[in-house]
Amino acid sequence: ADGPPQRIWDKGQQHLPGDEAWLIGEQRASGEKKYYLANLPAATDLRTLAATIKARWICEQAHQQLKEELGLDHFEGRSWQG
Template identity: 65%
Template sequence: MADGPPPRIGDLGQQHLPGDEVWLVGEHRSTGERKCYFSNLPVGTSLRKLTGAIKAHWVCEQAN
């Protein structure tokens, strides 16, 4: 996702996203609002599964 050393999170060591590719996904809502997300899902992932994963992640973030 970016140059530089991977972050160290507590006692978990150095953290990396799995896989070699990371995708930037853009959403342009009907309200005019724009959102961006990173995804490391495989290339062949359907738009339906990608959208489901993004929205499920958003729900988890709102619960925190």
């Protein structure tokens, strides 16, 4: 990240539960920058924030792998009354 985590407040419409949210920035070794918005409690430590972000990434990667390797991207579920 480009600095310490910062707290932000939404003064307009609330798009998340509560008034506060975390805006987390990450700069990867490649120079690519990523930003995440999380509504975890204010007392959440940086390690927990990072673990939560990476857990979502792992789930997304697993879903993509299932689609590619098992052909789930070609599957359409339908209701059938037999």
